[in-house]
Structure formats: structure tokens, C-alpha cells
Amino acid sequence: MIPVIAIHGGAGTITRADLSAETERDYHAALDRVLQGGQRVLEQGGDALDAVTEAVFRLEECPLFNAGKGAVFTHAGTHELDASIMDGRTLGAGAVACVKTLRNPILAARRVMEDGRHVLLVGEGAEAFARAAGLETVPNDYYFTEARYVQWRRALAEGRAGLLDHDAQALAAQPEPIDADTKMGTVGAVALDARGNLAAATSTGGVTDKRAGRVGDSPLIGAGCYANNRTVAVSCTGSGETFIRLLAAHDVSALMEYRGLPLAEACDRVVMEKLPAIGGRGGLIAVDAQGSVHMPFNTEGMYRGSARAGGSRLTAIYRNAKDEGRG
Amino acid sequence: MIPVIAIHGGAGTITRADLSAETERDYHAALDRVLQGGQRVLEQGGDALDAVTEAVFRLEECPLFNAGKGAVFTHAGTHELDASIMDGRTLGAGAVACVKTLRNPILAARRVMEDGRHVLLVGEGAEAFARAAGLETVPNDYYFTEARYVQWRRALAEGRAGLLDHDAQALAAQPEPIDADTKMGTVGAVALDARGNLAAATSTGGVTDKRAGRVGDSPLIGAGCYANNRTVAVSCTGSGETFIRLLAAHDVSALMEYRGLPLAEACDRVVMEKLPAIGGRGGLIAVDAQGSVHMPFNTEGMYRGSARAGGSRLTAIYRNAKDEGRG
Numbered sequence: 165m166i167p168v169i170a171i172h173g174g175a176g177t178i179t180r181a182d183l184s185a186e187t188e189r190d191y192h193a194a195l196d197r198v199l200q201g202g203q204r205v206l207e208q209g210g211d212a213l214d215a216v217t218e219a220v221f222r223l224e225e226c227p228l229f230n231a232g233k234g235a236v237f238t239h240a241g242t243h244e245l246d247a248s249i250m251d252g253r254t255l256g257a258g259a260v261a262c263v264k265t266l267r268n269p270i271l272a273a274r275r276v277m278e279d280g281r282h283v284l285l286v287g288e289g290a291e292a293f294a295r296a297a298g299l300e301t302v303p304n305d306y307y308f309t310e311a312r313y314v315q316w317r318r319a320l321a322e323g324r325a326g327l328l329d330h331d332a333q334a335l336a337a338q339p340e341p342i343d344a345d346t347k348m349g350t351v352g353a354v355a356l357d358a359r360g361n362l363a364a365a366t367s368t369g370g371v372t373d374k375r376a377g378r379v380g381d382s383p384l385i386g387a388g389c390y391a392n393n394r395t396v397a398v399s400c401t402g403s404g405e406t407f408i409r410l411l412a413a414h415d416v417s418a419l420m421e422y423r424g425l426p427l428a429e430a431c432d433r434v435v436m437e438k439l440p441a442i443g444g445r446g447g448l449i450a451v452d453a454q455g456s457v458h459m460p461f462n463t464e465g466m467y468r469g470s471a472r473a474g475g476s477r478l479t480a481i482y483r484n485a486k487d488e489g490r491g
Numbered sequence: 492m493i494p495v496i497a498i499h500g501g502a503g504t505i506t507r508a509d510l511s512a513e514t515e516r517d518y519h520a521a522l523d524r525v526l527q528g529g530q531r532v533l534e535q536g537g538d539a540l541d542a543v544t545e546a547v548f549r550l551e552e553c554p555l556f557n558a559g560k561g562a563v564f565t566h567a568g569t570h571e572l573d574a575s576i577m578d579g580r581t582l583g584a585g586a587v588a589c590v591k592t593l594r595n596p597i598l599a600a601r602r603v604m605e606d607g608r609h610v611l612l613v614g615e616g617a618e619a620f621a622r623a624a625g626l627e628t629v630p631n632d633y634y635f636t637e638a639r640y641v642q643w644r645r646a647l648a649e650g651r652a653g654l655l656d657h658d659a660q661a662l663a664a665q666p667e668p669i670d671a672d673t674k675m676g677t678v679g680a681v682a683l684d685a686r687g688n689l690a691a692a693t694s695t696g697g698v699t700d701k702r703a704g705r706v707g708d709s710p711l712i713g714a715g716c717y718a719n720n721r722t723v724a725v726s727c728t729g730s731g732e733t734f735i736r737l738l739a740a741h742d743v744s745a746l747m748e749y750r751g752l753p754l755a756e757a758c759d760r761v762v763m764e765k766l767p768a769i770g771g772r773g774g775l776i777a778v779d780a781q782g783s784v785h786m787p788f789n790t791e792g793m794y795r796g797s798a799r800a801g802g803s804r805l806t807a808i809y810r811n812a813k814d815e816g817r818g
Contacts (some may be wrong), residue, residue: 255736255769261706262613282705283732286589286613289704377616378609379588386713386738405610409582411713411741418742422749442582 167206167357170457170470171198171219173229174349175401175447178465178481188481191228192489195469195479198222202353203471212355212363212397213251213274219353220247220270220365227309229467230349232268235307235369237316240376243307245369246383247273252362252391257283259383260290267300270367273383275299283385307369319373350382352389352399354451358473362397362453364389364413371404380404386414393453395420396427401466402439402446410438416450427452428460435460494533494684497784497797498525498546500556501676502728502774505792505808515808518555519816522796522806525549529680530798539682539690539724540578540601546680547574547597547692554636556794557676559595562634562696564643567703570634572696573710574600579689579718584610586710587617594627597694600710602626610712634696646700677709679716679726681778685800689724689780691716691740698731707731713741720780722747723754728793729766729773737765743777754779755787762787 224232447461551559585604774788
């Protein structure tokens with residue numbers, strides 16, 4: 165079994181016209197560094213769980229992505245973050261939602277899973293749990309980035325509550341009103357380790373200008389995150405509510421286990437057929453129990469990458485991934 | 492198509508030895524009144540959605556059940572409620588979690604679904620949304636009942652955080668330490684209407700002495716509540732975290748749609764095999780697109796009932812439902 169990891173940094177309207185060559189290089193470099201972290205864990209014999217935790221930790225630390233540092237603004241001008249993790253070996257899971265002071269929500273989700281008493285903790289209860297577990301807290305303005313601020317002010321000015329957003333650069337450069345359906349931001353990782361264990365992790369800052377207390381698919385097991393050694397590990401990004409209504413991540417697993425579909429067919433059924441049928445936009449990354457990787461999306465682009473232990477790292481942004489990054 | 496509704500009021504260690512004949516009669520009478528409300532909606536040509544809303548509204552209003560009035564106490568001595576609803580026709584869904592001032596969380600969940608922008612709102616954000624929608628608010632001590640208070644004090648005294656609970660009477664009467672795995676409380680309803688539409692609704696006060704911010708399966712679409720006209724409507728009750736990890740409600744639907752299992756087999760696979768395999772206790776109620784009803788549970792009892800339009804109402808508590816209620 166050759167270990168493998170795949171990551172994403174959000175899907176949406178990401179076209180070559182939107183991104184400067186320099187920005188494009190920045191994203192490829194960032195994705196490569198994230199992949200490298202997860203790949204190293206696997207190469208050193210680490211667990212799939214540790215690999216996805218490391219990758220999502222790095223995505224949270226990188227201001228380019230809408231999770232941790234770089235999270236978007238809520239309507240109130242604050243930041244509310246969500247994260248989840250699942251262990252395909254035990255079906256153990258942990259998640260936090262609406263946290264405002266945790267530097268790395270994914271580490272809190274991991275602790276919730278390890279603690280085992282609960283799966284989902286929200287708000288101040290989640291923060292108290294994480295503080296008691298010794299996790300690092302930050303003031304809410306830690307998450308501030310100029311790019312997200314500009315994007316929030318623009319959304320406020322346009323009075324478009326609930327704007328889905330991913331790409332601050334594209335927004336800042338875009339003079340016309342923003343299409344609420346084309347901007348998504350979430351990060352995630354899926355991995356298979358040498359012992360055949362699958363794991364998935366997802367983290368997000370939500371949607372720009374979102375209503376207080378709105379929870380999307382990212383912290384919801386089976387919606388934005390799912391792992392089961394019998395089938396697949398999945399992390400999603402997109403218009404969260406549609407992923408919740410379809411149980412998108414669990415549905416991929418169910419199509420494989422119960423209908424016998426191969427990985428790519430199961431993923432494409434959900435992303436290319438079932439999601440669009442209810443107006444859903446976005447994508448997912450998936451690795452199955454045999455180590456196959458599939459990363460479909462129904463948007464113009466999805467920040468993504470994958471790497472096998474000992475292999476090269478591939479990163480991609482657009483639909484046609486030819487000529488994209490190789491680390 | 493003969494419309495049908497089924498309801499539950501929680502599962503757990505409910506034995507004839509625990510309940511006095513008078514308490515037993517009270518529960519049967521309460522379940523019958525709830526069923527009657529839902530049945531009447533269906534008989535008057537109402538939607539499955541309206542029938543489950545009416546039934547869960549009545550369960551929330553009844554102090555015997557752990558939802559709305561009668562909700563259990565959190566560790567902090569307060570009440571935090573969750574509810575969800577799903578429309579099998581559109582796969583529309585709405586849910587609220589950790590609300591403290593809404594008289595009927597199920598009505599808030601319904602408004603979230605009708606509003607359509609979000610699926611899950613938590614905490615103060617959910618309450619602000621519900622207030623803006625004109626729903627009735629109450630002070631947190633509205634939910635107080637003497638029976639739940641006794642039960643909470645007992646849990647506190649025993650230092651057993653996260654106690655799962657349903658039956659206040661049994662607890663108050665029980666001198667020995669409470670088995671944390673045997674007491675569950677949630678309410679729910681599923682229905683099929685004359686037009687072939689399925690709907691499900693679930694509501695809960697959570698678990699006695701729970702950690703602030705803990706969210707169980709009840710407000711999570713696919714875990715404690717799911718409806719899809721192609722397959723089934725499901726509402727769950729039990730040890731919430733295990734239902735989340737299995738996506739119990741969605742799994743029943745997936746087993747029917749993808750593996751072709753009949754209703755009872757799909758439900759039993761989840762409740763009698765998959766849940767116990769990960770330590771899960773509880774049950775569910777389900778009605779399929781053909782109007783079959785199945786209500787399995789792996790505990791000693793589950794408060795439950797069902798009725799067809801124009802038919803008699805059956806209510807039951809124990810495993811062997813002979814000689815139980817008929818309204």
C-alpha cells in the first residue's frame with residue numbers, strides 16, 4: 165500500500181483571467197508546502213490521521229486560504245470558524261463550529277474526537293473545551309487579512325448577506341457585482357496510510373458576510389467530511405447548504421459500498437449530477453481504500469494537489485490541469 | 492396512497508417495572524394526543540411537512556418528553572434545545588441548535604428551511620433569526636419541570652457529565668447510580684401524505700448535565716433526521732454521537748436506494764447491527780414511500796405510535812407491544 169494524500173483549498177470561479185501569474189505561483193507554492201507536510205508524515209510511517217491534521221493545520225496557517233488565518237469576515241465584522249476530522253478505522257469523529265478564538269480549529273476537532281465523549285461542540289462550549297485541552301487561543305483579529313477585509317466591505321456595500329466566497333484577489337480585482345454562487349472557500353485533506361487507514365479533515369472560515377450562527381457543511385460529519393476504511397475518505401468545498409442536504413461526503417461512500425460504484429463514478433455522480441440538480445456548486449477530494457485519488461469539481465477551478473509517499477507532488481488550480489505545478 | 496404518521500418520544504431503559512400503571516397511562520394518553528394532531532392534518536388533506544410539524548410541536552409542548560417544555564438541564568443548570576426538519580420532496584432542510592429562548596424549536600427549524608438561505612443556525616444567531624420571524628420566545632426557566640430538576644441534581648451529585656437521559660420518573664424512582672448508556676430523550680415524527688410526499692422532524696433537549704455547546708444528532712440532517720421521497724423519512728433517538736458517526740438516518744435511505752433493501756431490513760441493519768457495533772443505543776421511526784412503517788430500537792423501550800388517515804391510533808412503550816394503547 166503506497167500512502168497518498170490529497171488536499172484542497174476551496175473551489176469557485178477561479179480562471180486564468182482572474183489570477184495574475186504571480187498570484188498563481190503563490191498558490192502553487194502554498195499548496196506544495198502543505199502537501200509536503202502531509203507527505204512527510206506518511207513517508208515517516210505516520211498515520212493518515214496525522215497526515216490530514218498536518219496538512220489542514222498548514223492550510224489554516226496560510227493566509228491565502230479561507231480557514232484559520234485568512235478566514236473571511238462575518239456580517240458583524242468578526243470571524244467564526246468550523247472544522248472537522250474523521251478516522252476511517254474507527255469511524256471516530258470530532259468537530260467544532262462557530263469558534264472565534266482558536267488559532268487552529270482542526271486541532272480542536274481532533275481533540276474532540278480523541279476525547280470521545282462528543283462529536284460536535286459549538287461556540288463558547290467548544291472554546292472552553294479547547295482551552296482546557298491546552299490549545300492555542302488568539303484574539304479574534306488574529307484572523308484579519310487585508311484581502312478578506314476588502315472583500316467583506318465590498319459585500320457589505322452591496323448588501324449581499326450570505327455571499328459565498330473564496331478568492332479575495334479575484335474579488336478585489338472585480339469591478340462588477342459579485343455572483344454569490346461562484347465563490348467558495350474551505351480547505352481539506354484526505355489520506356491513506358501504509359496500514360490501509362483512511363482519514364479526512366476539513367476546515368473553513370465560512371462565507372463572507374455570513375449570518376451569525378450559520379453552520380455550513382465543513383464541520384458536519386457526512387456532509388463536508390467523511391472517512392471509512394471500507395470505502396473512502398472525502399473532504400468537500402462549495403455551497404455548504406447543498407452539501408448538507410445531500411450528505412455529499414457520506415453519499416460518495418454509500419454509492420461505493422452499497423451500489424458498488426468505483427471511486428470516480430461515485431464522486432462524479434455526487435458532484436456532477438446530484439449537486440447541480442439542487443443548485444449546488446463546488447467540489448471534493450477523495451481517496452479510496454486502494455489509494456486511488458479523485459478530485460472533481462463543477463466550478464471553474466479548485467485549488468488542489470496530491471502526492472504519494474516517495475512521489476512527486478502535483479498541484480492544480482484550473483479545470484484543465486496540464487502545465488500546472490509539480491513539486 | 493393512505494397517509495400515515497409515526498412518532499417517537501425517546502428510547503432507553505423503559506421497563507414495566509420502572510413505570511407505574513398511572514405513568515404508563517399518562518404516556519399512552521400523551522402519545523395519543525400527539526398522534527391525533529398529526530393524523531388530523533393528514534385527514535384534512537394536509538402535507539406531510541405540516542403533519543410532522545404539528546406532531547413535534549405537540550411533543551415539545553408536553554412536559555413528559557425531553558424537548559421544549561420538559562427539556563433536560565445542562566451542566567450549567569440551563570436548557571439548550573435542538574431541532575430539525577426535512578422535506579422529502581425537495582430535500583429542503585432546516586435546523587437550529589443550542590437555542591435557549593425559543594418556545595418551539597421545531598417551528599424555528601421549519602422557518603430556517605422555508606427561508607432557504609441556510610440549513611443550520613446555532614445559538615444566538617438562530618434565536619435572532621427566529622425572533623425576526625416572529626416566533627414566540629420564553630425565558631430559559633420556561634422549560635423547567637420538577638422531574639428534570641431532580642434528575643439533574645442527581646446527575647450533578649454523581650458527577651456524571653454527559654448523562655444520557657430520557658425518563659425522569661424512572662430516574663427519580665431509581666436509587667442506584669444511573670447507567671449513562673440507558674437513558675435517551677428526543678422526540679420526532681415522520682409522515683407520508685396523500686400526494687406521496689415524505690417528511691421528518693426531530694427535536695430534543697439533549698442529554699442531562701451535558702457540556703455547553705454539545706450538539707447531538709437531532710439537529711443534524713442525515714444523522715437524526717432525513718427525508719427523501721425516493722426512499723424514506725426517518726427520525727432517530729439514542730446515543731447521539733453514534734448516530735452522527737453512522738449518519739444513521741441517511742444510511743437507512745442509502746441502504747434502500749442503493750442496495751435495494753426493504754424498509755424493515757434497512758432500518759434493522761442500522762439499529763440492530765451497525766449501531767451496537769460501535770456502542771450505539773437507541774432507535775428510530777421510519778415510513779417509506781409506499782406507506783410502510785417500521786420503528787425498531789435496541790433498548791428496552793421506546794415511546795412511539797403510528798396512525799393512518801381514517802384509522803385507529805396505536806401507541807406503545809415496551810418491546811412486546813401487545814396489550815398496549817389504541818386510540
